[in-house]
Amino acid sequence: MPVTRLLRQVAGQMLGSPACGCWTATPLLQFLGTSPRQIPADASFHSASFSGTDQPRVLITGGLGQLGVGLANLLRKRFEKDNVILSDIRKPPDHIFHSGPFIYSDILDYKNLREIVVNNRITWLFHYSALLSAVGEANVSLARAVNITGLHNVLDVAAEHNLRLFVPSTIGAFGPTSPRNPTPDLCVQRPRTIYGVSKVHAELMGEYYHHRYGLDFRCLRYPGIISADSQPGGGTTDYAVQIFHDALKNGKFECNLKPSTRLPMMYIDDCLRATLEVMEAPAESLSMRTYNINAMSFTPEDLAQEVLKHIPEFQITYNVDSVRQAIADSWPMNFDDSNARKDWGWKHDFDLPELVTTMLNFHGSDTRVAQAN
Ligand SMILES: NC(=O)c1ccc[n+]([C@@H]2O[C@H](COP(=O)([O-])OP(=O)(O)OC[C@H]3O[C@@H](n4cnc5c(N)ncnc54)[C@H](O)[C@@H]3O)[C@@H](O)[C@H]2O)c1
Numbered sequence: 001m002p003v004t005r006l007l008r009q010v011a012g013q014m015l016g017s018p019a020c021g022c023w024t025a026t027p028l029l030q031f032l033g034t035s036p037r038q039i040p041a042d043a044s045f046h047s048a049s050f051s052g053t054d055q056p057r058v059l060i061t062g063g064l065g066q067l068g069v070g071l072a073n074l075l076r077k078r079f080e081k082d083n084v085i086l087s088d089i090r091k092p093p094d095h096i097f098h099s100g101p102f103i104y105s106d107i108l109d110y111k112n113l114r115e116i117v118v119n120n121r122i123t124w125l126f127h128y129s130a131l132l133s134a135v136g137e138a139n140v141s142l143a144r145a146v147n148i149t150g151l152h153n154v155l156d157v158a159a160e161h162n163l164r165l166f167v168p169s170t171i172g173a174f175g176p177t178s179p180r181n182p183t184p185d186l187c188v189q190r191p192r193t194i195y196g197v198s199k200v201h202a203e204l205m206g207e208y209y210h211h212r213y214g215l216d217f218r219c220l221r222y223p224g225i226i227s228a229d230s231q232p233g234g235g236t237t238d239y240a241v242q243i244f245h246d247a248l249k250n251g252k253f254e255c256n257l258k259p260s261t262r263l264p265m266m267y268i269d270d271c272l273r274a275t276l277e278v279m280e281a282p283a284e285s286l287s288m289r290t291y292n293i294n295a296m297s298f299t300p301e302d303l304a305q306e307v308l309k310h311i312p313e314f315q316i317t318y319n320v321d322s323v324r325q326a327i328a329d330s331w332p333m334n335f336d337d338s339n340a341r342k343d344w345g346w347k348h349d350f351d352l353p354e355l356v357t358t359m360l361n362f363h364g365s366d367t368r369v370a371q372a373n
């Protein structure tokens, strides 16, 4: 039977037979164009583009974690303070509360999310809420709810209200059967953590909503992110942030991964700039909707050697955490981001020496201020 007839029959059964008996392929296409939750009949399914004067209205979910405040600062410089709303389920510290709009938003509460999007005329959504790899393994049911059910709410609200949606993925979306050195954009993805499984799900669901409903979904797979003024939220790459605090405070650091564990890493400024750049990239330049981005790859031993150049008395010891080690051993060692570089001009600024100098300068000045007070 020809495919079109078969599709008509299936759609006819799903929709009921047309009374006039004059059913054509058009209603099937309309059927394929509706979202799972109500979408206004006159909605345009492609996100609006913005002229120089027409700024996006931005919502960041999970904004009080390691990356959200830095993203809000960057976007507020680009789009003006009041156009960027930070949200979370936690109470913000004073300096964040007073630095720009903040709102309570629980991504598991669909009505709350929709109300925020409608009342604030949101046009771009950066979805940062998640449970990371190590905390996810310690609380699988919560990770499943936040990372999967929460994502469904975000996708539906974005499709209903015609938003441009950014969802970060991660090196953790790959697993032991993926090529690890280097890991390309398209290859086997069979992660063994709930975090990784939920991120592969997010990539596939976002791409599905893009193809089926025209949702303007954009996704970058981040490496482990290293930040100076915010703490990591319970991941496998956290050691690469903690080492700087401990090196300056105590001159020593106990690492929970083996010395030879190589992972892709990136300084936060590069990560946030990449995020803004992919959101501003013209849709025609995006040959894919999910891209790897990369900056550097190093082991704890490499990082310690670089720290030693600045703090000669620094000592590193190892006390391996078996859960984190098993996760790290299944992740990419090097990330191939050639598609991001080719399609929208991605280029990182920070390699290992600049990263270490920047982190030590930041915390060094902190330590000096603390000692002076
Ligand atoms: N930090 C990294 O190294 C890294 C690397 C790759 C990808 N990512 C991704 O980037 C995003 C941000 O990462 P991060 O490091 O800032 O994470 P984080 O763990 O530091 O912060 C996550 C935030 O989500 C919030 N949250 C939890 N449940 C929520 C709910 N029900 N509703 C609303 N918010 C909720 C938490 O309160 C927290 O502030 C995540 O999606 C993460 O997977 C991060």
Ligand SMILES: C[C@@H](O)[C@H](N)C(=O)O
Binding pocket: 132, 133, 134, 170, 171, 172, 195, 222, 223, 224, 225, 234, 235, 236, 237, 238
């Ligand atoms: C890599 C990333 O997704 C996060 N930092 C984690 O380790 O879980």
